[in-house]
Amino acid sequence: MSGLLYAIGEVSRITGLSVKALRLYQEKGLLEPSRVDPSTHYRYYTERDITLAHTLRALRDLGLSLEEIRGVLAELDQGASLTEQLARVRARLAEEAASAQRSVLALDTLLRNQAQAEAYLRAPPPLLERWLPAVRVALHRARGRYSDASVVFPRLLATCGPHIAGAPFCLLHEAEYREDDADLSWCVPLAPGATPEGVHVEELPEVQVATLVHSGPPDSVGPSWARLFAHLHAKERTPSVPLRETYLRVGTTGGGSLLTELALPWE
Amino acid sequence: MSGLLYAIGEVSRITGLSVKALRLYQEKGLLEPSRVDPSTHYRYYTERDITLAHTLRALRDLGLSLEEIRGVLAELDQGASLTEQLARVRARLAEEAASAQRSVLALDTLLRNQAQAEAYLRAPPPLLERWLPAVRVALHRARGRYSDASVVFPRLLATCGPHIAGAPFCLLHEAEYREDDADLSWCVPLAPGATPEGVHVEELPEVQVATLVHSGPPDSVGPSWARLFAHLHAKERTPSVPLRETYLRVGTTGGGSLLTELALPWE
DNA sequence: CTTGACTCTCCCCCAGGGGGAGACCGCCAC
DNA sequence: GTGGCGGTCTCCCCCTGGGGGAGAGTCAAG
Known part of the structure; x- marks a missing residue:
């Protein structure tokens, strides 16, 4: 049955997202719990919500920002192409990777020079x-x-x-x-x-x-x-x-x- | 002469660091202006300060956090080995680069699957x-x-x-x-x-x-x-x-x- | 009914600054 | 001297993606 409801802590355990993160995602409009008790304000999530939370986590783990995730989810929701947003994300991540790689190379050069300088100091x-x-x-x-x-x-x-x-x-x-x-x-x-x-x-x-x-x-x-x-x-x-x-x-x-x-x- | 003093805006223009960043670095104790007018609180930098600012910028551009930069500068100041801090930074950056690269690959797979699904939809x-x-x-x-x-x-x-x-x-x-x-x-x-x-x-x-x-x-x-x-x-x-x-x-x-x-x- | 585990909201904190308000300051021209 | 303009000061709020904790309310089992 899809009527089964999960409290926020269970969802956290299931999805690996922190309780804080789940609340944040609600605030940002990314993941609305299916039911919020009007008197206690307790959040209750359905299986469907949990599936969405999993998608969200997967995208987050890929390095997407919440805004990018919002875009991807919107495209998904319309059944649209998806490739547009994801291609942009890919470009950004590729640039990041290349930049970090360049930094690593520069650091290696620096370290080599430094090591040689130290060798010169000793001998x-x-x-x-x-x-x-x-x-x-x-x-x-x-x-x-x-x-x-x-x-x-x-x-x-x-x-x-x-x-x-x-x-x-x-x-x-x-x-x-x-x-x-x-x-x-x-x-x-x-x-x-x-x-x-x-x-x-x-x-x-x-x-x-x-x-x-x-x-x-x-x-x-x-x-x-x-x-x-x-x-x-x-x-x-x-x-x-x-x-x-x-x-x-x-x-x-x-x-x-x-x-x-x-x-x-x-x- | 090293008595020549530069105002913060000039230093910003010379080093490419923003005025805000320069003030922040002072607050963090990374780059103290050589003179601060006690009555107007204007900051004045010497050539030596500017050299340090350049080093700072180079390290920042390499992707080091301010804390890491502090560590590197401290080691530099003692004339110590430098390699310790920098090796740690290198490891971190390499991990970042690898992670971004993994994400890019995962995204590529996703995009390929998606493209195929769309092709199936059309034909x-x-x-x-x-x-x-x-x-x-x-x-x-x-x-x-x-x-x-x-x-x-x-x-x-x-x-x-x-x-x-x-x-x-x-x-x-x-x-x-x-x-x-x-x-x-x-x-x-x-x-x-x-x-x-x-x-x-x-x-x-x-x-x-x-x-x-x-x-x-x-x-x-x-x-x-x-x-x-x-x-x-x-x-x-x-x-x-x-x-x-x-x-x-x-x-x-x-x-x-x-x-x-x-x-x-x-x- | 009590108790312990959950959950709620609200506030402050992190890096690394950006943007802007309102108040001074320096220097040049007149 | 005096005006004007640009530079600089401090102070405060904003961003992302949450973490930590306070104080209060809730749920479920014994």
């Missing part, structure tokens, strides 16, 4: 000769001092926003150390298709370098540079410009050791 | 001979009448809940039509590993049938069954039992045309 890689690949960067060249980094990089980050695709670095266009009038280029690698506005974009060619990862405060890099120069000298190679300092650790604002990769090109 | 497939595959079902056998469906199926759906893997159907164990004492088995296909409790589970073997999709109210299937019997008779085959009626359209509660697939086995 700095020895002086190494390798090729730096070509890279497209947003570049700001100016005369000044190292400490300008705290001014220039925030500005670059501000303009390039979401187009950034790697650790920022600095090019030193003269080999001699200058305290306060160095010829510097502040660079941020860009994502392949990105074209930020209000900033100079340049493609740096690949270059052969001797590299060294320096850990410690950024004003103590002098001896490490000296090691690189000495190395090239010992091999009778001619150092070239620009020198490159790459800032490896993210969030360099706080404490913790900083990591700087020094790269000295030769001809 | 009912002719009488067809084929094999019904073996299927594991939750089964409730009882004597009664067709209209018991509205009682039995909700109960089955209630007990089997999320284990359901297909359209429900009904087996008629006798070939003759009986109004009120038919020998019926109400069935719901189950997902492969599912073992619902409080219900009889059975594996139906595959069987060769003549099938026909009937569209219209469920009490008008008589002539369609007659067509199937006539077909087998013309081919001099012996009809067998059980007959099977599968209810194709979801949400059969509301209006709209119903679709029932009739399947008549033979020996």
Whole structure:
């Protein structure tokens, strides 16, 4: 018999929807109990209501919002196509999945970089000769001092926003150390298709370098540079410009050791 | 100079974070403006604050909650490993992505079924001979009448809940039509590993049938069954039992045309 | 009749902000 | 000085999808 009535708690147990949720769905007009006692306001549900509640739960578990569920149920009720609403939902969910997947990939990249940075901290890689690949960067060249980094990089980050695709670095266009009038280029690698506005974009060619990862405060890099120069000298190679300092650790604002990769090109 | 101060609107323009969001992050202790005018309560941010805001935005865009961001920033501030928090976030995001992906797949299945049902509605497939595959079902056998469906199926759906893997159907164990004492088995296909409790589970073997999709109210299937019997008779085959009626359209509660697939086995 | 399990309504809470009201503030032009 | 305009302040309510609990009323079994 369909006259059999279920109280809200039983319906909750049967459908797995919470009592709170059932009351909410009534308030939203999604699932009206077949009978509400006018004096006690107790809700009573029929088998048919329970079937509807099951449908509702299935749709909710699929990730539909209550509004979307309302649309689907309305289409169902008219015996209409259903595909319209569901196709929209599918598109939304697919976008969500893709977005989460992209985030996971980005996090993986971040974690790998981080792991490598930590490895460098524990066991700095020895002086190494390798090729730096070509890279497209947003570049700001100016005369000044190292400490300008705290001014220039925030500005670059501000303009390039979401187009950034790697650790920022600095090019030193003269080999001699200058305290306060160095010829510097502040660079941020860009994502392949990105074209930020209000900033100079340049493609740096690949270059052969001797590299060294320096850990410690950024004003103590002098001896490490000296090691690189000495190395090239010992091999009778001619150092070239620009020198490159790459800032490896993210969030360099706080404490913790900083990591700087020094790269000295030769001809 | 790092003494340069930015008002909240400028910071918003630079970082892409809304003014509301910036105020919220201050309230949550994530991003404190370097100076707050004690008399006007205006917020002023330094370049360093803006860098932090960028980090914050990047993390938010990755899908981290503010609490997770707080954790990451704290680790960053101590120069700690970072990997702990980020690995947790990665796990969460991966789960989200997988879940959304599962939903998309489920929706695709649903949409395919729906599309086929609609195709059947427009152009009912002719009488067809084929094999019904073996299927594991939750089964409730009882004597009664067709209209018991509205009682039995909700109960089955209630007990089997999320284990359901297909359209429900009904087996008629006798070939003759009986109004009120038919020998019926109400069935719901189950997902492969599912073992619902409080219900009889059975594996139906595959069987060769003549099938026909009937569209219209469920009490008008008589002539369609007659067509199937006539077909087998013309081919001099012996009809067998059980007959099977599968209810194709979801949400059969509301209006709209119903679709029932009739399947008549033979020996 | 009592008792324990249910159920009712009503209110506050969460994240992550959006929208807007009403009141100040800063800066530029005149 | 003074007006005007845009920026900023605090404060409050709104959204989704419910959870937690208070205080009061109800149902059914013993």
